[in-house]
Amino acid sequence: MNPVRSVAGGAYPWGAKNVDTDVIIPAHWLKTITRAGLGRGAFETVRAQPGNIFDDPAYAGSPILIAGDNFGCGSSREHAAWALADMGVRAVIAPSFSDIFSGNAFKNGIVAVVLPQPAVDRLIAVAREQPITIDLETMTVTTPFQDRFVFELDAFRRQCLMEGLDEVGLTLARDTAISKFEHEVADHRPWLQRESGYAGIAVEGAGRT
Template structure:
């Protein structure tokens, strides 16, 4: 996962409420286990409508999506976060998120920014004018070219994971030394817990130290 500290640029001024994961990525796209290419299916039903915001050249490649309350509700499919990331979205700003989607977003390098509806309304207006929006994890703020500045909360652990580019694998690898030390101590102190093939090796190592 790539570290992210700042996301800045155009923003999709969508504002839709109760956007569930089936809207984000329809179920027939879930047959794949690859993240690549899922952006093509992102918001497929919305993009089937003429003049939709996701195919508007003015917002092509926008890294920020501004949505309404309860974004990401519905199923727990991680494909929803995969599809957004493949579409190029690195931050979603909304009044609230589904807990599962919020967790999946962070695991895929997407910042879930929670702001009150009044701030959302202001950002929708700014984005609709084509003005850039900036999400900054260093200062925990969302800012605009009009000097708007909105502070947002984020769990410190999730913030660290995003800024350091740590997913579950990365977090585990960061503790590789501690894990190795623990396994070595376990082999020494409780050899009967080890696989049978290890018993002879442990006995030889023990004899060599006497």
């Protein structure tokens, strides 16, 4: 995934509470085998309402979504994070998140920023006309009006986001250590080496009682 050091730009000033994953991406979109295109189904039921915020040209393509308490509750579908990423959302600001959604967002390069309700209310007001900046270096959310809100983020998740490391990337980053361990195992436990596959085990065990 791409490194995320900051997310800046417009924000959807939504603020809705208890938004579950079925609202983020309805179940009938889960039949797809690819992440591409899921953005079209994001917030489908909300978009069915006239004058909804997600189809407002003023916020089109915004990389930030400002939501209410308990965002991402409900089922554990990772498609919710996929849909947000596909529609261009790189960060969500809310007073709280479902633990599972927060984990899925992190794995897909989406920053989940937790701020108290008064700060969220202020950002919603600002976002109606002005951009917002989320900086992972300083762990702050700022506005053109000199608002500055400090947030916390797990140190490991912050590092992974800033370096663009997903689970595959983390494994590859440890390639040297993994190779060293494999060589040490081969030196100290040569009987674990299966030069002939499972047949080798069968031969080695033959004649035992």
